[in-house]
Amino acid sequence: MPEPAIDTDFIRERLAFFKGARFKTWLDICAHCGYCADSCFFYTAHDKDPKYMPAYKIMQTLGKLYKKNGNVTREELKGIADIAYGDCTACRRCSLYCPFGIEPALMIAAVRGMCCSQGLAPPALMEAAKNHLEFGNQMAITTEDMVETCVWMEEENEEEMPGMKIPVDKEGCDTLYVLNAREVKYYPQDIAEAAMIFHAAGENWTFPSMGWDMTNLGMFAGHAKIMAHAAKLCYDAAERLGVKRIFTSE
Amino acid sequence: MYEFVTGPLAWIAFGIFIIGMTVKVISVIRLASKKDKVVFNHWSWGWSFRSVYRWLIPFGSRSMREKPVLTIVFFVFHVCLLAVPIFLLGHNILWDERWGITWWSFSETSADYLTLLLMAAAIVLILRRIVLPEVRIVTTAYDYLLLAIAVAPFVTGYFAYHQWFDYKTVLIIHILCGEIMLIAIPFTKLSHMILFFFTRAHIGSEMGERRGAKTW
Numbered sequence: 196m197p198e199p200a201i202d203t204d205f206i207r208e209r210l211a212f213f214k215g216a217r218f219k220t221w222l223d224i225c226a227h228c229g230y231c232a233d234s235c236f237f238y239t240a241h242d243k244d245p246k247y248m249p250a251y252k253i254m255q256t257l258g259k260l261y262k263k264n265g266n267v268t269r270e271e272l273k274g275i276a277d278i279a280y281g282d283c284t285a286c287r288r289c290s291l292y293c294p295f296g297i298e299p300a301l302m303i304a305a306v307r308g309m310c311c312s313q314g315l316a317p318p319a320l321m322e323a324a325k326n327h328l329e330f331g332n333q334m335a336i337t338t339e340d341m342v343e344t345c346v347w348m349e350e351e352n353e354e355e356m357p358g359m360k361i362p363v364d365k366e367g368c369d370t371l372y373v374l375n376a377r378e379v380k381y382y383p384q385d386i387a388e389a390a391m392i393f394h395a396a397g398e399n400w401t402f403p404s405m406g407w408d409m410t411n412l413g414m415f416a417g418h419a420k421i422m423a424h425a426a427k428l429c430y431d432a433a434e435r436l437g438v439k440r441i442f443t444s445e
Numbered sequence: 446m447y448e449f450v451t452g453p454l455a456w457i458a459f460g461i462f463i464i465g466m467t468v469k470v471i472s473v474i475r476l477a478s479k480k481d482k483v484v485f486n487h488w489s490w491g492w493s494f495r496s497v498y499r500w501l502i503p504f505g506s507r508s509m510r511e512k513p514v515l516t517i518v519f520f521v522f523h524v525c526l527l528a529v530p531i532f533l534l535g536h537n538i539l540w541d542e543r544w545g546i547t548w549w550s551f552s553e554t555s556a557d558y559l560t561l562l563l564m565a566a567a568i569v570l571i572l573r574r575i576v577l578p579e580v581r582i583v584t585t586a587y588d589y590l591l592l593a594i595a596v597a598p599f600v601t602g603y604f605a606y607h608q609w610f611d612y613k614t615v616l617i618i619h620i621l622c623g624e625i626m627l628i629a630i631p632f633t634k635l636s637h638m639i640l641f642f643f644t645r646a647h648i649g650s651e652m653g654e655r656r657g658a659k660t661w
Contacts, residue, residue, distance in 0.1 A: 214480075215476060215477065215479075215480030215481040216473050216474075216476040216477035216480065216481045216484070217477070217481050217484065217647070219473075219476065220473060220640050220643065220644055221644065223634065223636065223640070224634050224636060224637040224640050224641070224644070225634070226588075226634055226637060227580070227583040227584055227585070227588050228519075228580070229573075229577065229579050229580035229583065230508050230512065230515075232579040232580075233511060233512075234508070238579070243578070243579065245578040245579040245581070245582040246582065248579045248582065248583065250583045251579075251582050251583050254583060290648055290652070290660070291507075291508070291652070291658075291659075291660050292507075292508040293508075293648075294500055294508070294641075294645075295637065295640075295641060295644045295645065295648075296496070296644050296645050296647065296648025296649070296651075296660060297644065297648075298648070298651075
């Protein structure tokens with residue numbers, strides 16, 4: 196089956212959308228001075244291979260898209276996606292090293308959105324990101340399994356810390372605790388350890404049955420819908436349970 | 446010719462520079478308030494000021510401290526670029542004759558040395574674009590053109606001061622180069638002269654007010 200053509204109209208629309216005061220000024224004034232190079236661990240880890248320096252990565256991705264006004268072939272967009280997903284973690288360290296405080300990470304995020312819209316996000320990342328929509332967390336853990344894990348952890352630590360509870364969906368608490376899905380799936384003792392600290396501190400806290408995964412693979416993939424969905428689940432839980440603040444692990 | 450380049454053309458150049466930069470600043474603020482609302486919800490004058498200040502003083506930021514030689518060259522280049530034309534005795538006399546305004550000026554010898562220093566800094570900046578792979582890869586012809594626009598008034602000014610070649614012609618070329626630079630500022634990357642303060646203030650607030658992190 197031939198691969199679908201690139202929706203250049205959509206990419207053009209995105210390019211226009213992102214051309215606000217920040218992107219425009221950043222692209223207008225970058226002096227190509229090279230201060231950003233040493234801030235990038237992709238660059239230093241590849242024996243200072245210049246093709247990993249941040250400004251160059253932007254020229255090869257967003258710069259190229261603006262120059263061609265979105266008229267790129269699938270092959271070209273694949274090359275752009277390889278840089279946007281593979282050669283940058285969007286850690287924003289280069290912004291701290293730039294004399295102008297330009298933010299390549301935000302530009303990479305914009306490029307990822309365009310690549311993702313054309314089906315060029317890394318397949319494994321997209322697969323996990325879709326779990327956010329179906330299960331409310333990236334690791335496809337059901338609410339049942341999650342609640343069971345909490346009960347198990349309560350029992351496991353009964354002797355060490357009597358009276359310690361992991362209250363699920365308790366209304367009117369001060370603190371809503373949310374975490375990385377990996378903790379529920381692989382490191383349940385992490386939940387217990389956090390619960391011990393809350394217990395010892397006498398904190399009035401709760402753990403939501405839905406919206407407890409604070410990771411956001413939609414954001415990494417550049418998929419706006421999943422990104423919004425995952426973030427909203429967490430805020431919905433906070434509103435539903437009437438808490439004062441959200442606490443995140445990691 | 447001399448009358449023309451120091452008369453109407455000078456007015457045009459200064460006019461385009463001042464109006465161009467004003468329009469640029471207003472349009473950036475207007476565009477930001479329309480499309481970049483996120484800039485304003487964490488705006489902080491304190492973080493903005495510190496972010497700008499730290500990057501205006503030599504070695505004020507970690508980035509600058511990690512590349513000391515480059516930092517010295519950058520500062521020499523920028524300080525001379527601004528100070529020499531403003532405090533040059535010849536320019537002050539010209540302004541005094543035309544508009545009756547005077548201020549403090551360098552001695553002719555020190556202005557001469559500062560011009561040499563600027564040209565030396567410019568040569569280092571050009572060499573680094575050729576020699577260092579991470580700078581060469583992002584360098585375009587446009588970058589060399591900008592350096593040429595910025596340095597040309599100083600090279601021609603140096604020639605004029607030492608009266609090499611035909612003084613009258615060199616002087617007119619010098620004035621034209623200066624006017625080209627003024628006109629170019631609002632339309633090229635040289636606009637970072639003003640926009641620097643905006644982008645630095647933004648990143649200072651973005652990192653500082655939002656997450657308590659320093660950008661220097």
